[in-house]
Amino acid sequence: MKKLLFVALTAISIVGVSCSERYELKQSLKAALEVAVEQDKAQAEVMLELQGEMPKTFENGKLVTANIRWWTSGFFPGSLWLLYEHTGDDELRQYAEHFTSRLESLKDYTGTHDLGFMVFCSYGNGYRLTGNEAYKDVINQASASLATRFNETVGCIRSWNTGRKEHPEEDYIVIIDNMMNLEMLEWAGYSDIARKHADTTIKNHFREDNSSYHVVAYNELTGDIVEKRTAQGRHNASAWSRGQSWGLYGYTMMYRMTGQKRYLEQAIKIAEYLIPRLPEDAIPNWDYDAEELSKDSSAASIMASALIELYGFTKNKSYLAVAERQLRSLCSEEYFAALGENGNFLLKHGVGHYMAKSEVDVPLSYGDYYFIEAAMRYLAL
Secondary structure: OHHHHHHHHHHHHHHHHHHHHHHHHHHHHHHHHHHHHHHHHHHHHHHOOOOOEEEEEEEOOEEEEEEOOOOOOOHHHHHHHHHHHHHOOHHHHHHHHHHHHOOHHHHHOOOOOOHHHHHHHHHHHHHHHHOOHHHHHHHHHHHHHHHOOEEOOOOEEOOOOOOOOOOHHHOEEEEHHHHHHHHHHHHHOOHHHHHHHHHHHHHHHEOOOOOEOOEEEEOOOOOOEEEEEOOOOOOOOOOEHHHHHHHHHHHHHHHHHHOOHHHHHHHHHHHHHHHHHOOOOOOOEOEOOOOOOOEOHHHHHHHHHHHHHHHHHHOOHHHHHHHHHHHHHHOOOOOEOOOOOHHHOOEOOEEEEOOOOEEEEEOEHHHHHHHHHHHHHHHOO
């Protein structure tokens, strides 16, 4: 009897510590989001003077921006919308509306696969929060533009336009990142395209251990695979960290959008591959197989947001525990910038393209976006 009582009291103690840690994490995330509000307002004031541009990173002491056709253009207005949702602050809404409006011309742009990032993070959040019918029209037209990049023979949306002159039919490029753009297509009613792309990617992008290639090149006339390789990873057989996070997030999202169990099963397989490979602070190196060390906070923020959603579908507490580890690290002084620092970005230590020596150990707009989303998802639990 005494032994049973001891076990029961020990269990209660463990639960109590867990509840205490969860409370402390939520307080830390609330504080981080308060800083995020001020950082993004300051960033908005800077960007008002830079017409047609969006913040991209902060490197060598200088703000780096990109024009609206760069793939990251939707993340800053998206962050403003999320923070408006969190706070109800009308000033944030006004900023969000302004910077979202800068992207309207993208609705007719057929030159990129990234319209989901660009339009759905901005106009999608805007429509969800305001019901503005003009936003809905932009999303629908952007989806129609994105759908033009689908090839029925290949079964995927084309990613990059490489401009290859020799045997161009063998250079139909599909990257794992493209999974993230399917949410907008599903939302807008292009389910056949979105699901065909997701199914083809399950079949051809993943290795036996459930890690993912970054790039698969197809013959657009036959649908045959020409090559499986990397563009941003350490080598062709390595697991580029942000790419793995894109896959995890993409299939978790596809389950939410469709209810199809094969997508949930794929998300679980990816999670089970990734979790044992995380370091102690749960922030992955830029490539899981690279010897060169450079942590990628953006890969962690995307993964944390996906794992919180995956936990909601599976009730697997190990997924939530990993997301908690990642969020604790991300809102620590090591990774989260102090107010007024880091060029008004939130997260430090992101990696854009290590092999090209581009955006290494810098803040990244998409890292901030998915951190805000992950924090809000966790606070809603």
